Amino acid sequence: MKLVLCLALSVVLAVNASPVFEQEAQGQTWVLLCSGGIGWSNYAISANVYHAYQTVKKQGIPEKNIVVMHYDDLALNKANPTQGKIVNALDGEDVYAGVPKDYVGADVTPKNFLAILRGDPTLKAQGKKVIESGPNDKVFVYFMDHGSVGSVLFPKGYLYADELNTQLKQMNTDKKFAQLVFYLEACDSGK
Structure with missing residues (x-):
């Protein structure tokens, strides 16, 4: 088994690259995207996670294999000049369109994050998506929010x-x- 832990200050996923996440006959690719951000001042945190969602979708990952956690308080925020839309670049396209609401609001917790990773049957029984990976699968996790040492x-x-x-x-x-592969984008993420 390979465990690749990537700590990053920022994540850049190439939209026009060859399908790096293509499904192989021997296994599947699973994706967990999590924005821990809340409130308008953390707009970029969620916008980057939404962009990551759009990118993995374009790479052909099936919706059933993508789990998204986000507070979901920006698109209709009164401070948003483009009501219902979120962009992650100046004059950019809407990266919020189609983003699932797998875990939103009070469901965006450390407990649920860990349960999703382990494929918790209790969450699945509640109709929630979890990572149901096996020995031949690839798992990609992207977490973005604030952090401190540890x-x-x-x-x-x-x-x-x-x-x-x-x-x-x-x-x-x-x-x-x-x-x-685990991309962690947070202050002190390497400590």
């Missing part, structure tokens, strides 16, 4: 490094992936 912020709570590391090690033990 933790990242969610709208109401923190995800601590030891909790995340424990979950990733357990996924490895349980053979939940052949490859895993």
